[in-house]
Amino acid sequence: MNAVQLDAISKTYGRTRALDVVDLGFDRGVTGLLGPNGAGKTTLLRIVATSIAADGGRLSLLGRDPQGSHDELTAIRRQLGYLPQELGYPSDMTAFGFVEYVAVLKEWNDRDRRHREVRRVLDLVGLAGSATKKVRRLSGGQRRRVALAQALLGEPRILVLDEPTTGLDPTQRADLRRTLSVIADRCTVLLSTHQTEDVAALCERVVVLAGGTVRFDGPVTELVATAAGRVWLSDEPGSDALVSWRTGTGRHHVVGGTPPPGAVETEPTLEDAYLLMLGAEARTVRAPA
């Protein structure tokens, strides 16, 4: 049984079909969700996080039905951590105070245990030294880590992270990767990002969403392999390339199309494979139907 199982899940906002009959199952490990703006990533993550309900299909979390009784939903939420794309903070709270506030909402009623847990998660995200700072005085990256800390409370079995690396500097991103790789041994982690290199570095599996449907679901290495023989380094830009640009070395990185004269095939990256998979769609934002 998968920890997270979506069967024929759909969601429509007004005239916009955000998710269109999505079937996906997730178990332990880190899965990255990639897709252009408006692909349906946040909608999918919000449904899994029980923040909104789908309007078609069936969702099962830890073998339970989130649409079932209040007790079922509470049992699921106790084992679920969620980092939303945007999180509002009461302006005057400290980092410790904010994470403790979420812990109280999650019914950590014993004060000593709660404080230990808050200290543990702040330490996990490298904020032990800033626990008493007001959230509004923290940097954007530090605030993102406070948000991550609240998602880690209680060692959840399902962790839903919407763009967790936004605002993090390279060292913090590396730290996040280390934290998640430890957690992933016993947890189902779903994360969305626009950074293909984060997916390449962090995830065994990648799901590409576009237009509310699943375009790819499989190992990261399998997606990268679809671009083999379609990426070149060249002195000339590609005349019919999907995309080509001059790199820092002065040579052109040419993705798709026909190789320019003298071009040398190069190892594709996940970004190349993603761009080739979605073609022009990678650049589009959907308008309502």
Ligand SMILES: Nc1ncnc2c1ncn2[C@@H]1O[C@H](COP(=O)(O)OP(=O)(O)OP(=O)(O)O)[C@@H](O)[C@H]1O
């Ligand atoms: N609350 C809402 N009301 C109306 N339309 C919405 C709402 N939330 C999302 N949508 C629409 O649903 C579609 C999917 O949006 P969603 O936020 O899930 O995409 P996304 O892949 O997370 O995009 P991004 O990468 O820009 O965050 C978009 O067309 C969006 O405009």
